[in-house]
Amino acid sequence: MGPEKILSISDLESAGSKKLPVSTRDFFNSGATTQVTVRENSTAYQKYRILPRVLKDVSNVSTKISLFGRDIAFPLCVSPAGLQAMAHPDGELATSRACAKYGVNMGISSYANHTVEQITTAGKEIGPIHHIMQLYSMKDREKEEQVVRRAEAAGCKAIFLTADSPVLGVRYNEWRSGFLPPAGLAYPMMGKTSEQIQQQSHDDGFSSFNNDSHSWAVEIPWLRSITKMEIWIKGVLTPEDVETAIEYGCEGVIISNHGGRQLDETPATIDVLPDCAKAARGRIRIHIDGGIRSGTDMFKALALGAECCWVGRPMLWGLAYNGQEGVELMLDIFYQEFKRCMQLAGCKSISEISASSLGVFRSDGPLARL
Ligand SMILES: Cc1cc2nc3c(=O)[nH]c(=O)nc-3n(C[C@H](O)[C@H](O)[C@H](O)COP(=O)(O)O)c2cc1C
Numbered sequence: 001m002g003p004e005k006i007l008s009i010s011d012l013e014s015a016g017s018k019k020l021p022v023s024t025r026d027f028f029n030s031g032a033t034t035q036v037t038v039r040e041n042s043t044a045y046q047k048y049r050i051l052p053r054v055l056k057d058v059s060n061v062s063t064k065i066s067l068f069g070r071d072i073a074f075p076l077c078v079s080p081a082g083l084q085a086m087a088h089p090d091g092e093l094a095t096s097r098a099c100a101k102y103g104v105n106m107g108i109s110s111y112a113n114h115t116v117e118q119i120t121t122a123g124k125e126i127g128p129i130h131h132i133m134q135l136y137s138m139k140d141r142e143k144e145e146q147v148v149r150r151a152e153a154a155g156c157k158a159i160f161l162t163a164d165s166p167v168l169g170v171r172y173n174e175w176r177s178g179f180l181p182p183a184g185l186a187y188p189m190m191g192k193t194s195e196q197i198q199q200q201s202h203d204d205g206f207s208s209f210n211n212d213s214h215s216w217a218v219e220i221p222w223l224r225s226i227t228k229m230e231i232w233i234k235g236v237l238t239p240e241d242v243e244t245a246i247e248y249g250c251e252g253v254i255i256s257n258h259g260g261r262q263l264d265e266t267p268a269t270i271d272v273l274p275d276c277a278k279a280a281r282g283r284i285r286i287h288i289d290g291g292i293r294s295g296t297d298m299f300k301a302l303a304l305g306a307e308c309c310w311v312g313r314p315m316l317w318g319l320a321y322n323g324q325e326g327v328e329l330m331l332d333i334f335y336q337e338f339k340r341c342m343q344l345a346g347c348k349s350i351s352e353i354s355a356s357s358l359g360v361f362r363s364d365g366p367l368a369r370l
Pocket residue numbers: 027028029041079080081082083109110111134162234256257258259260261289290291292310311312313314
């Protein structure tokens with residue numbers, strides 16, 4: 001595909017973004033207001049440095065972790081992101097096939113351009129894969145219940161309840177470039193078309209169907225009453241909310257600020273991860289997304305207490321670059337970098353990655369141990 005050499009996720013970002021019209025590129029790549037959080041999600045990783053242990057036998061490294069009762073190839077999955085047909089006509093089908101080929105799991109957005117049945121089938125035709133279904137609390141409870149029931153029937157293992165989006169973030173870049181969901185696209189899980197979404201007010205758009213009076217006390221018991229799937233909360237940034245998720249019996253949380261697309265000036269997810277992991281004390285699964293762009297970022301997130309990393313935009317760049325093959329390339333870059341990082345840091349298995357592998361820069365002083 002083209003003369004470019006795509007070696008890193010940053011190379012893929014350039015090559016994939018180049019293929020997109022400006023308004024689509026802005027919709028995918030940018031975030032809320034001044035985009036402090038979008039930037040910091042990635043740059044915050046530079047506070048941390050890896051302290052390798054040397055002269056260790058790393059000839060047989062295992063990168064596997066177990067998730068939803070099955071080993072996945074390495075601790076990276078693809079976050080639920082809507083409108084993947086805008087990046088490539090095959091959209092979520094291509095993503096699902098690439099994830100299955102690579103042995104990792106995939107999140108399906110409620111605003112996918114294909115149905116949950118089509119997406120899960122596309123992946124399973126290639127190889128073993130688990131999917132999770134992302135859900136917004138909706139004003140239309142019947143519709144919400146339908147999404148949950150279809151996801152469960154299609155074999156999804158968990159609901160990721162997106163808790164950070166009672167209303168949409170303030171997205172100047174998108175609004176300046178006049179982004180509108182493209183005519184002709186459908187959102188079959190929501191039973192909507194782009195044309196119907198375009199009729200909502202400009203700053204509500206997609207989120208006009210979300211329930212802004214949602215609450216822990218209503219949503220979680222209701223979900224439990226209608227499904228046996230695991231319930232995870234996506235969009236947690238504080239130890240307090242980790243504790244609440246435990247109280248409500250949730251199986252996991254995604255430490256996430258929605259890739260900086262919702263509330264700007266929330267902290268980088270890597271910066272709140274240690275406190276959240278400490279609060280969890282092993283009572284709930286802690287995963288993370290936002291700004292993860294390399295194998296060393298993944299290593300740092302695991303060292304600071306995450307069990308698994310999820311990525312959104314890198315998948316969209318891969319799709320835009322070359323459909324399914326582009327997403328496979330994205331996964332391959334992360335896998336090779338992560339495995340090589342483990343070997344060079346002297347870690348033979350995931351359980352050997354810990355805070356003792358990291359140093360941190362505090363103010364202007366020398367590198368400090370964690
Ligand atoms: C274009 C786009 C669409 C997204 N759509 C959804 C969505 O429908 N539901 C959701 O919970 N998160 C959505 N997200 C957020 C991702 O699930 C994820 O939290 C975020 O992309 C992670 O940050 P990263 O892109 O820096 O890896 C979307 C993100 C992007 C970039």
